[in-house]
Amino acid sequence: MIRFRLFGVEFFISFWFFAVLGFILITGREALAFYLLLPVLIHECGHLLVMAVCGMRIKTVRFLAFCIDIRRCEDRLPSYGKDIAAALGGVLANFAAAGLLYFFAFQSMRMMLMVSVNIAVALFNLVPIGRLDGGRVMGLLLARFGALENGAHISKLCSFLLLVPLFALTIFLILQDAYNTPLLPVCLYLAGMVIYS
Numbered sequence: 001m002i003r004f005r006l007f008g009v010e011f012f013i014s015f016w017f018f019a020v021l022g023f024i025l026i027t028g029r030e031a032l033a034f035y036l037l038l039p040v041l042i043h044e045c046g047h048l049l050v051m052a053v054c055g056m057r058i059k060t061v062r063f064l065a066f067c068i069d070i071r072r073c074e075d076r077l078p079s080y081g082k083d084i085a086a087a088l089g090g091v092l093a094n095f096a097a098a099g100l101l102y103f104f105a106f107q108s109m110r111m112m113l114m115v116s117v118n119i120a121v122a123l124f125n126l127v128p129i130g131r132l133d134g135g136r137v138m139g140l141l142l143a144r145f146g147a148l149e150n151g152a153h154i155s156k157l158c159s160f161l162l163l164v165p166l167f168a169l170t171i172f173l174i175l176q177d178a179y180n181t182p183l184l185p186v187c188l189y190l191a192g193m194v195i196y197s
Contacts, residue, residue: 001013001014001015008057009058009059009060009061010059010060010061011060011061011062011063012060012061012062012063013062013063014062014063014064014065016064016065017063017064017065019065020065035113035114035117036117038114039094039097039114039117039118039120039121040068040121042090042093042094042097042118043090043091043093043094043121043122043125044068044070044090045093046089046090046091046092046093046094046096047070047086047087047089047090047093048070048089049089049093050085050086050088050089050092051070051072051086051089054079054082054085054086055082056072056073056082056086057072057073058070058071058072058073059071059072059073059074067131069131072086080140080141080143080144083136083140084137084140084141087133087136087137087140088133088137090122090125090133091122091125091126091133094118094119094121094122094125095118095119095122097118098114098115098116098118098119098122101114101115101118102115124186127162127190128155128158128159128162129158129159129162129163129190129194130155130159130190130194132190135155135159138155138158139155142154142155156194159190159194160194163187163190163191163194166186166187166190167187167191170184170187
């Protein structure tokens with residue numbers, strides 16, 4: 001793991017981040033890297049922008065295999081409104097980027113692909129599971145309305161209720177077409193996130 005400090009923020013870059021990036025580049029999928037990594041970068045910059053506007057100090061930024069984890073300093077009591085705004089900042093940035101590209105990029109096929117990926121990244125992060133933005137918002141709302149003691153159990157139950165039909169849909173699609181498996185890694189990733197959250 002590479003570790004360095006910049007502007008008072010600790011950055012960690014995992015070996016697995018480089019492994020996934022290297023795999024994409026070695027398999028000749030530079031276009032995939034561009035069309036996927038740019039919306040993810042827009043998403044994370046949205047979080048950082050909202051955190052800066054809300055006066056939150058950032059403690060660490062971790063580049064992991066399939067996500068970038070941003071943690072703020074815990075030097076003051078949480079403000080639920082600001083924390084929810086920070087959690088939704090990435091989603092709003094993706095929707096804003098999709099809207100700008102749609103209306104100002106002459107609707108070329110490449111730009112429409114970028115619009116679609118931005119919307120997909122936003123919607124994926126809204127799923128109320130684990131450490132995804134939707135899961136964080138759900139946890140903050142549960143804490144705000146006094147369900148902090150049962151919050152982890154409620155969150156895991158909601159995650160389970162969402163994952164079971166998603167796994168069922170994935171198995172159904174695989175049985176229909178053996179090559180139709182893009183949902184499988186997403187399901188496994190989300191299940192791992194729930195187990196290890």
